[in-house]
Amino acid sequence: MADDYYQILEVPRTASAEDIKKSFRKQARKHHPDVNPGNKAAEERFKQLNSAFEVLSDPQKRKLYDEFGEDAAKLGFDEKKAEAYRAYRSGGRGGGRSGGGIPFSSAGGGGADFDLGDLFGDIFGRSGSGDFDINDVLRRQAGPRSPGRGEDITARVSLSLAEAITGAERTLAVQRPGRCQRCNGKGEAGNTGPCPTCKGSGRLRRSAGMPFSGACPTCNGTGRAAEPCSECGGDGVIEENTRLTVKVPPGVQTGSRVRLSGQGAAGTRGGPPGDLYLETEVAEHPLVRREGDDLYLDLPVTVSEAVLGAEVKVPTFQGEVTVKVPPSSQSGRKMRLKGRGAPSLKGGAPGDLYLTLQVKVPDDATPEVKAAAEALARAYPRDVRQELKL
Structure with missing residues (x-):
């Protein structure tokens, strides 16, 4: 993410979606590993082009990238996390790193780093002790833990024209959130204890400009909650590297999107998985x-x-x-x-x-x-x- 995605694709920040696609196709053909066998520099360039195109070809990801720069990736291109980031910035707190939380540099002005542990510490009655995680905070903001559908993921597949006409099979190396085996995706350990959000009181207070009052949403006011799984931290998912054999149907063209149901990221806390989308790039035929x-x-x-x-x-x-x-x-x-x-x-x-x-x-x-x-x-x-x- 250190390199600017617009510079990688050689387009201005005002480029249209079609201009971005054209530039990607042109450069992808030039640097494709099949065209440059054994050329590590071309292979690395091809990977950079794919990473840049994956973000800039997605309207939502591009919007967050334009707003937050490389911090958008640290936020996982997640709108909920982006909203928390905006709320922090609009509150006027520009600096003061403390503890060991995740540092983000302010992309929209101010230029200072800040610590998300410090950002959310006041809300839940903790000091900047460095043991906060933005995913944990957002889970608590969202209320009782409930299953959530996994995110959709995208993979790109290069094909010859013959393969595009007759169909093809590919084995892909995919990195995605997978179901946690220790808790079977539920996100909870077998025992219960004091609620980590309200510390057992059953209630939350209003603080730091973000309103919380009444019964604690995590434990529904009981003061007790299941302890999060130590392996996945309560999400029910962990990052995994897997290989998938996928079938590309006959008739695809460059830019076609093929949906593979249930092959995306695992759902949080036992929720259904997302889908995997194949985006196809078809090479030109000489005849x-x-x-x-x-x-x-x-x-x-x-x-x-x-x-x-x-x-x-x-x-x-x-x-x-x-x-x-x-x-x-x-x-x-x-x-x-x-x-x-x-x-x-x-x-x-x-x-x-x-x-x-x-x-x-x-x-x-x-x-x-x-x-x-x-x-x-x-x-x-x-x-x-x-x-x-x-």
Whole structure:
């Protein structure tokens, strides 16, 4: 996060979403590991581009990044944590680091670091002892611990055009919040004790400009609460690195988003998991051009095939087919193979494959070829360029 994401993608801070996407595609193709095998610098650059695009292509993440800079990542791009940060800044407390909490530098002015333990210490009747965690504080602000749905996560997948047309399978290394095995995702240890929020009193007081009064929301006024799991700190989730084998459906394009239900971050305190979204990047093909679900291919034919007509074999992504070239076909003539284009992601009819005939003359002009060409020239009834006028 030390490098500015806009500088990494080489776009101004006012760049549109489309400009950001175009710049990412251009640079990603240039620095892709497949294009630069063994080049560690290109590989690192590609990782930086992906990190920058992941933030700036998401409107909510980009908004928080523009507001907080690299601190947005420390806040986990979480709007609730951002709101607590804003409340702190608007309260006029600009400095005074204490204890061992997480330091954040003020991105919106002031320039001073502060300690979140000091920030929330007054609210819950503690001093800046350094044992505060913003996640713990926000859990207490939210009230009784209840299950929460896990966050959605995004992974990018690079594909060839053939893979995009026919579908593909990928094994991805994914870092995500996973279910805590010690508490089975519940976030609670087996025993209870004094409520850590109200210290057993069952009530909270109003302080530090953030109103709290009446029954403690954590223990519902009982003064006792289940102790948080020592492994996950009460969230029910811990960071994990896992490998997932995913299937990319046929028909994707660059920018397509494929949803894999339940493969995102684990839910907090036993809640349902989020989803995993695959964002696809499809490489250009040297011979085939794609427009929507339709494909375009230049088909070379010989002079005799164009004049006399012929049956020729044509490769498609679904397998080889035989097509009939009509007699007296001109170079540039278009032929359509219905349904041989890309599948429709929306479940509609597949696209078509359009062939453009390209008449090829022999490379070597042997005496026989020259005699045949002279005979062919006599077959033209008029000048083929007589209508060519500017």
